[in-house]
Amino acid sequence: MMRRLPSLLCLLALLTSGVVFAQAIDPLPFKDRAEEVRFQKLTRELRCLVCQNENLADSNADLARDLRHEVFDQMQAGKSDDQIKQYLVDRYSDFVLYDPPVKAGTLLLWFGPLAILLAGAGVVVFTIRKRGRTETPIDSATNDQGEDW
Amino acid sequence: MRRMIPFFAFVLLAGLLGFGIWWNTQHDQREVPSPLINKPAPAFVLPKLDEPSRTVSRDSMLGKPYLINVFGSWCIACGEEHPVLMSEGKNIGVPLVGYNYKDAPENAKAWLAQHGNPYDLIIADEEGRTAIDFGVYGAPESFLVDAKGVIRYKHIGPLTSDVIAKELKPAIAALAKEQP
Numbered sequence: 001m002m003r004r005l006p007s008l009l010c011l012l013a014l015l016t017s018g019v020v021f022a023q024a025i026d027p028l029p030f031k032d033r034a035e036e037v038r039f040q041k042l043t044r045e046l047r048c049l050v051c052q053n054e055n056l057a058d059s060n061a062d063l064a065r066d067l068r069h070e071v072f073d074q075m076q077a078g079k080s081d082d083q084i085k086q087y088l089v090d091r092y093s094d095f096v097l098y099d100p101p102v103k104a105g106t107l108l109l110w111f112g113p114l115a116i117l118l119a120g121a122g123v124v125v126f127t128i129r130k131r132g133r134t135e136t137p138i139d140s141a142t143n144d145q146g147e148d149w
Numbered sequence: 150m151r152r153m154i155p156f157f158a159f160v161l162l163a164g165l166l167g168f169g170i171w172w173n174t175q176h177d178q179r180e181v182p183s184p185l186i187n188k189p190a191p192a193f194v195l196p197k198l199d200e201p202s203r204t205v206s207r208d209s210m211l212g213k214p215y216l217i218n219v220f221g222s223w224c225i226a227c228g229e230e231h232p233v234l235m236s237e238g239k240n241i242g243v244p245l246v247g248y249n250y251k252d253a254p255e256n257a258k259a260w261l262a263q264h265g266n267p268y269d270l271i272i273a274d275e276e277g278r279t280a281i282d283f284g285v286y287g288a289p290e291s292f293l294v295d296a297k298g299v300i301r302y303k304h305i306g307p308l309t310s311d312v313i314a315k316e317l318k319p320a321i322a323a324l325a326k327e328q329p
Contacts, residue, residue: 049181049286049287050286050287052179062251062277063277063286063287066277066278066281067281070281089184090184091184091185091281091282091283091284092181092184092284092286093181093182093183093184093284095181095182
């Protein structure tokens with residue numbers, strides 16, 4: 001048992017340090033669990049502007065911390081999620097949203113993949129129909145196809 | 150001709166890839182377009198760096214265009230920009246307002262004493278709260294504010310001689326033309 005003690009202590013230190021660290025990043029005084037969940041969800045949908053592939057919830061950047069506090073303060077002031085998002089969009093543009101709104105500038109982003117999928121499906125349908133027409137009456141067409149590709 | 154189709158498809162994809170590479174070298178991918186362009190600057194009230202008891206506000210600055218330059222002694226890119234402001238800051242034709250961002254006043258003063266002070270006026274935002282209203286997300290950033298207090302141009306990143314000549318000076322010249 002004594003031989004195991006150091007490793008157990010290490011394990012304990014590792015486990016607790018994670019907890020302490022996580023709290024030290026952002027000790028925000030949430031009044032209940034629901035509020036914290038709402039805060040976490042909201043900051044996960046917002047992009048950090050300094051390290052642009054991180055969301056506000058995860059980022060360690062100074063500005064991200066400031067913005068988290070801003071979000072928290074506005075939640076305390078009774079603002080809705082949409083109002084808080086709008087506050088940030090007014091200052092940092094749609095770029096802060098991980099879920100960009102559908103509008104003229106984002107049509108390609110939203111529907112581009114669908115358009116490409118439909119175009120691909122169109123080509124497939126067109127090809128199958130054309131083959132269906134040419135291949136059934138003439139047997140030798142199969143040879144042609146093999147050579148072609 | 151049919152057997153050339155894969156080749157054409159390849160050329161098309163290669164062209165698209167080439168365009169993507171070219172496009173990404175042409176602009177700064179980190180740059181976030183500011184929604185504040187052509188909108189009134191946020192109503193700030195900030196203390197002066199050298200005289201914290203006196204404040205400067207947007208309304209007290211009305212009447213004359215000026216350039217706000219966000220900087221901090223901790224900011225490496227600001228150090229790169231600094232010599233350009235020292236040599237060209239006086240020649241741009243509008244007052245240069247330093248915006249000391251999230252900086253301890255004594256650090257800012259020491260930094261300016263060491264590298265020189267290109268600013269006509271310096272305001273201090275130690276907390277960085279007002280900077281959020283300006284949509285600042287990294288220093289250095291520069292905002293050109295016109296006589297009516299409207300933001301007319303923003304540059305993100307260090308001002309260079311090239312940017313000043315090609316973007317900033319034309320923007321300032323356009324402002325001068327508007328004034329009766």
